[in-house]
Amino acid sequence: MTIKIENLNAYYGALQAVADVSLTIQECAVTALIGASGCGKSTLLRCINRMHEIIPGALVSGVVRLNETNLYEPQADPVAVRARVGMVFQRPNPFPTMSIAENVLAGFRLRGERLSKTESQETVEHALSAANLWSEVKDRLKSPGTGLSGGQQQRLCIARALASRPDVLLMDEPCSALDPASTGAIEELLGELRLAHTVVIVTHNLSQAMRVADQVAFMATTSAANGGHLVEYGSSTQMFDHPAQSATQDYIAGRFG
Amino acid sequence: MLHIAKRRTVADRVFTGGLIACGVLAIVPLISVVWTTLSRGSERLDIDFFTQSMRGITGAGGGALHAIMGTLLITASATLIAVPIAFGTALWLTEYAASTTSPAVKALARTVRGVIDVLAGIPSIVAGLFMYAVIALTLGPGYRSGFAGAVALALIMIPVVERSGEEVLARVPAELKEAGLALGAPQWSVILRVVLPTALPGLVSALLLGISRIIGETAPLLLVAGFTDSMNYNLSAGRMISLPVYVYSQWQNKGVDAQAYDARAWSAALVLLAGVLLLHGLAGLVIRLQRQNRQVRRARR
Numbered sequence: 056m057t058i059k060i061e062n063l064n065a066y067y068g069a070l071q072a073v074a075d076v077s078l079t080i081q082e083c084a085v086t087a088l089i090g091a092s093g094c095g096k097s098t099l100l101r102c103i104n105r106m107h108e109i110i111p112g113a114l115v116s117g118v119v120r121l122n123e124t125n126l127y128e129p130q131a132d133p134v135a136v137r138a139r140v141g142m143v144f145q146r147p148n149p150f151p152t153m154s155i156a157e158n159v160l161a162g163f164r165l166r167g168e169r170l171s172k173t174e175s176q177e178t179v180e181h182a183l184s185a186a187n188l189w190s191e192v193k194d195r196l197k198s199p200g201t202g203l204s205g206g207q208q209q210r211l212c213i214a215r216a217l218a219s220r221p222d223v224l225l226m227d228e229p230c231s232a233l234d235p236a237s238t239g240a241i242e243e244l245l246g247e248l249r250l251a252h253t254v255v256i257v258t259h260n261l262s263q264a265m266r267v268a269d270q271v272a273f274m275a276t277t278s279a280a281n282g283g284h285l286v287e288y289g290s291s292t293q294m295f296d297h298p299a300q301s302a303t304q305d306y307i308a309g310r311f312g
Numbered sequence: 313m314l315h316i317a318k319r320r321t322v323a324d325r326v327f328t329g330g331l332i333a334c335g336v337l338a339i340v341p342l343i344s345v346v347w348t349t350l351s352r353g354s355e356r357l358d359i360d361f362f363t364q365s366m367r368g369i370t371g372a373g374g375g376a377l378h379a380i381m382g383t384l385l386i387t388a389s390a391t392l393i394a395v396p397i398a399f400g401t402a403l404w405l406t407e408y409a410a411s412t413t414s415p416a417v418k419a420l421a422r423t424v425r426g427v428i429d430v431l432a433g434i435p436s437i438v439a440g441l442f443m444y445a446v447i448a449l450t451l452g453p454g455y456r457s458g459f460a461g462a463v464a465l466a467l468i469m470i471p472v473v474e475r476s477g478e479e480v481l482a483r484v485p486a487e488l489k490e491a492g493l494a495l496g497a498p499q500w501s502v503i504l505r506v507v508l509p510t511a512l513p514g515l516v517s518a519l520l521l522g523i524s525r526i527i528g529e530t531a532p533l534l535l536v537a538g539f540t541d542s543m544n545y546n547l548s549a550g551r552m553i554s555l556p557v558y559v560y561s562q563w564q565n566k567g568v569d570a571q572a573y574d575a576r577a578w579s580a581a582l583v584l585l586a587g588v589l590l591l592h593g594l595a596g597l598v599i600r601l602q603r604q605n606r607q608v609r610r611a612r613r
């Protein structure tokens with residue numbers, strides 16, 4: 056599923072966080088959003104599933120198309136949009152009152168969709184396998200999701216998002232709270248997910264962006280009041296080897312130091 | 313050097329000793345209350361006490377069944393009235409009013425908080441007087457009922473439960489709510505299936521705290537539920553006595569055999585004390601279980 060972002064502006068009250076971003080994100084690929092802290096990466100990401108507007112006073116203008124349908128057309132229902140797009144957060148956040156299996160099925164339960172017993176079992180196995188977690192937890196599906204290690208918890212959250220079979224997966228620094236081994240496991244997983252999903256990942260770790268991303272978008276702000284704009288967007292090799300903009304070059308050089 | 317070190321240990325010892333003394337001093341009244349109630353209350357803690365009312369009794373004998381039933385009925389109905397209002401208000405304040413930009417809703421939330429603060433501050437006798445006035449104006453000055461008492465107690469209970477409930481709900485991590493919303497759940501569903509289950513142990517202890525706050529209330533019940541020597545299972549009409557009012561009436565209106573009245577008063581006090589301690593124990597247990605759960609989870613991480 057292609058994501059077409061056109062002239063997107065996002066605000067927190069009077070503060071503009073994203074300024075006039077236009078960007079076409081390819082389907083079945085991993086796109087990394089990079090840029091300095093506070094340049095609006097998370098905000099832009101949260102505009103792709105209409106999560107931005109849950110913050111009081113938040114505002115969005117512009118167009119985000121998933122395969123031609125505009126998520127922001129007046130009759131679009133934000134709740135329905137979020138069900139179609141998966142999201143993984145910086146800190147693993149499994150529901151503490153639910154077991155591993157219940158966490159995977161949480162989307163259905165929270166949306167009030169009923170699954171038969173076999174459907175539930177299949178969904179749990181499928182989603183956990185897709186998140187590379189099945190073999191580690193298949194004997195303790197009924198134990199609490201919060202009893203897993205941090206990295207396992209994050210993969211459980213990925214499974215929870217994948218269970219609803221979204222075409223798009225949004226990830227906001229999914230590895231920044233994890234140890235290197237768990238990070239490796241998730242990067243490996245990204246390589247598999249991109250075969251069938253459009254993945255957008257925010258990361259501060261440029262080596263990670265280099266390893267996992269097909270496309271890279273670099274954002275920056277000129278001043279805090281202006282909001283982040285898109286500086287440059289291209290394939291990973293082009294962005295890291297021959298960036299066209301000097302700002303991109305400086306950011307990458309500074310980061311790799 | 314040695315000299316100074318010695319002085320330090322002496323100062324240390326004196327200080328520690330002082331602290332221990334303070335601690336002991338604080339427990340003494342509690343132990344003495346429990347001990348006195350236990351020793352004087354156990355005399356009449358017989359089967360009759362739990363199976364008979366005071367109907368037709370003027371000397372020894374009789375029991376407090378009517379008061380125990382009254383306490384259970386009045387406390388239960390006060391809880392049934394107060395809890396939906398208190399938790400509903402707490403939910404509205406934390407989940408809706410806290411994340412609005414509408415000035416009207418913000419103003420309303422401020423007003424509601426103000427009303428809760430005032431309610432928390434009013435003396436219980438005033439809540440009783442208020443109910444008394446309401447009843448006198450609507451049903452006539454002579455009307456007494458357990459239900460009127462329950463409403464007065466609910467007025468006292470609402471701010472207690474609302475405040476601690478609000479605190480508990482505010483502690484539910486925002487990340488969990490976001491995770492729920494990001495899965496495409498409507499907000500009411502996130503509240504019902506994520507926020508409330510996560511907050512449940514805290515809400516239960518808020519509830520128990522509220523009950524233990526009202527179960528010993530005497531003044532408002534004296535005014536609107538009155539006292540009686542007979543059984544009354546009907547909340548909606550007729551005088552209904554509760555344990556604290558029973559203690560008071562036994563103490564106040566002693567018959568010829570004063571000793572029998574004293575003994576009954578102490579026994580009722582003992583039953584009440586046991587009930588309150590049980591509630592506190594339960595609340596503590598709920599909190600401990602929750603903490604243990606968290607520790608297990610952290611340890612596994």
Ligand SMILES: Nc1ncnc2c1ncn2[C@@H]1O[C@H](COP(=O)(O)OP(=O)(O)OP(=O)(O)O)[C@@H](O)[C@H]1O
Nearest residue numbers: 067070072091092093094095096097098099110279
């Ligand atoms: N809830 C909020 N309310 C008000 N302003 C916010 C809020 N969240 C973010 N902002 C502001 O919006 C701007 C963009 O924030 P955003 O979180 O999108 O940046 P980011 O690129 O994700 O940064 P980081 O790399 O640190 O996560 C920043 O100036 C930030 O201070």
Ligand SMILES: [Mg+2]
Nearest residue numbers: 096097098227
């Ligand atoms: Mg961010």
